[in-house]
Amino acid sequence: MTQTATLTRSMGTPRMASSSAAPLKLSNPSLWKSEGGFLNGKWTSGSGSGSFKVVNPGNGQTLGSLPEMTVEDTKQAVNHAHEALKTWRQTSEYERAAILTKIFQIMTENSEDLAQIITAENGKPLADARGEITYGASYFSWYAGEAIRNYGDVIPSAVKGVQNTTIKQPVGVCAIITPWNFPNAMVTRKLAAALAAGNTVVLKAPSETPYSVLAIAEIARQAGVPDGVINVVVTEKHTPDVGKELCENPLVHKVSFTGSTRVGKILMKQASSTLKKLSFELGGNAPFIVFSDADIEKAIAGVIACKFRQSGQTCVCANRVYVQDEIYDEFSEKLAAAVRKFQVGEGNKEGVTHGPLIHAAAVDKVQSHVDEAVSKGAKVLVGGKKIDIPGYFFEPTVLSDVNDCAINREETFGPLAALYRFKTEEEVIRLANDTEVGLAGYFFTENIARLHRVAAALEVGMVGANTGAISQASIPFGGVQESGFGREGSKYGLQDWQNIKLVAIGGLN
Numbered sequence: 460m461t462q463t464a465t466l467t468r469s470m471g472t473p474r475m476a477s478s479s480a481a482p483l484k485l486s487n488p489s490l491w492k493s494e495g496g497f498l499n500g501k502w503t504s505g506s507g508s509g510s511f512k513v514v515n516p517g518n519g520q521t522l523g524s525l526p527e528m529t530v531e532d533t534k535q536a537v538n539h540a541h542e543a544l545k546t547w548r549q550t551s552e553y554e555r556a557a558i559l560t561k562i563f564q565i566m567t568e569n570s571e572d573l574a575q576i577i578t579a580e581n582g583k584p585l586a587d588a589r590g591e592i593t594y595g596a597s598y599f600s601w602y603a604g605e606a607i608r609n610y611g612d613v614i615p616s617a618v619k620g621v622q623n624t625t626i627k628q629p630v631g632v633c634a635i636i637t638p639w640n641f642p643n644a645m646v647t648r649k650l651a652a653a654l655a656a657g658n659t660v661v662l663k664a665p666s667e668t669p670y671s672v673l674a675i676a677e678i679a680r681q682a683g684v685p686d687g688v689i690n691v692v693v694t695e696k697h698t699p700d701v702g703k704e705l706c707e708n709p710l711v712h713k714v715s716f717t718g719s720t721r722v723g724k725i726l727m728k729q730a731s732s733t734l735k736k737l738s739f740e741l742g743g744n745a746p747f748i749v750f751s752d753a754d755i756e757k758a759i760a761g762v763i764a765c766k767f768r769q770s771g772q773t774c775v776c777a778n779r780v781y782v783q784d785e786i787y788d789e790f791s792e793k794l795a796a797a798v799r800k801f802q803v804g805e806g807n808k809e810g811v812t813h814g815p816l817i818h819a820a821a822v823d824k825v826q827s828h829v830d831e832a833v834s835k836g837a838k839v840l841v842g843g844k845k846i847d848i849p850g851y852f853f854e855p856t857v858l859s860d861v862n863d864c865a866i867n868r869e870e871t872f873g874p875l876a877a878l879y880r881f882k883t884e885e886e887v888i889r890l891a892n893d894t895e896v897g898l899a900g901y902f903f904t905e906n907i908a909r910l911h912r913v914a915a916a917l918e919v920g921m922v923g924a925n926t927g928a929i930s931q932a933s934i935p936f937g938g939v940q941e942s943g944f945g946r947e948g949s950k951y952g953l954q955d956w957q958n959i960k961l962v963a964i965g966g967l968n
Contacts, residue, residue, distance in 0.1 A: 624964065739943035
């Protein structure tokens with residue numbers, strides 16, 4: 460029991476994965492793939508030796524193990540994707556749309572099993588995992604529609620007898636590297652668009668949450684995706700080398716990466732050797748601004764939805780919460796009271812609202828951010844400490860009167876709401892934009908003129924005005940500055956997976 464939350468945890472005997480049986484009670488056991496990676500339509504342990512463990516962060520117990528695949532396996536995956544591209548790119552948009560629709564249907568039919576897998580390897584509460592599956596599946600539905608709206612143009616010609624037209628074609632073999640925090644939706648957001656555009660794919664699964672990625676590959680197989688169109692490589696030890704191979708292999712034409720800015724810079728440097736097309740969704744440091752004219756209750760709900768979703772482990776969650784002087788005390792007291800009601804524990808337990816962090820290092824980072832802020836004058840209103848039980852838990856925390864500290868510059872990626880005071884709109888815009896990254900930003904106001912001013916002034920790729928939830932399949936997801944480039948989702952998302960070709964037809968006069 461902690462001062463901030465009711466703790467729920469299992470005292471049962473740990474269930475271990477085997478090579479043939481899922482450690483979970485799934486209605487469709489075929490979705491638990493423990494053989495290894497997926498190359499050219501077959502499950503394989505690859506050419507390497509050894510294996511890596513996947514740990515349930517909710518109890519610290521081993522969930523299963525998978526074989527370490529290698530750079531050689533990655534090269535084979537690329538070769539299979541290259542060969543499959545020859546026929547897949549020739550399929551019509553209507554054929555691809557039909558397959559994407561089938562994937563959507565199978566995902567929907569198996570949504571509970573997919574959610575159970577997420578909770579087991581990622582730790583998030585089942586309610587959040589179910590929401591992720593709905594969200595992740597929506598990308599296949601969305602891009603099934605976008606595939607058949609893949610229009611070109613006829614462009615007026617300055618030369619008589621020439622007609623200018625454009626057509627859109629697939630980029631080619633695409634490498635997709637995804638993180639652990641949304642093990643289903645980060646894959647589907649990229650994969651659905653890549654397939655809709657006619658590309659083939661090599662997926663590097665995150666070592667923390669590989670089973671969700673493998674389940675998606677199995678669903679795609681069941682939906683009729685041809686062999687070699689989707690390939691999955693799993694590894695922990697060889698992750699840097701596999702990433703380097705995907706960036707430098709001349710048969711790969713695009714790399715799409717979601718992860719830290721630090722790793723993004725490494726991959727971008729490696730990919731420069733072959734001038735690949737890139738789309739990167741990198742780190743954030745989202746400001747959340749509450750003006751004195753805001754509806755305080757709505758703003759509290761917005762912070763909870765934005766900052767504490769998945770225990771703060773999202774790239775678009777609030778990192779710095781700026782509250783105007785006139786309402787600062789009322790806001791901080793009400794937020795602290797709301798956070799005290801959270802129930803922390805294993806994600807599959809009844810009543811749990813917030814789960815664990817992904818590993819011990821994540822817990823240590825949150826603790827270091829709290830300790831440094833307090834050493835510089837911040838006050839702990841709620842939480843502030845690790846929870847000393849099996850698993851990787853940190854108390855949901857609210858700090859008030861935060862001054863200049865690491866939180867200003869670094870993503871905490873944990874359940875820590877840091878509150879800062881401000882006096883004027885001009886001051887808070889300057890503070891909000893005082894960062895090298897620009898993924899998302901949020902603010903609450905009931906002043907319509909201020910709403911438009913601040914939305915335009917925030918230097919980010921996405922703005923939530925009077926809402927803490929912005930992600931949907933229909934919106935362009937992405938950032939500016941060192942948060943990356945390119946957009947995923949929406950009508951704009953397809954073009955990041957295509958090349959535009961001019962066809963100038965002469966002799967028409």
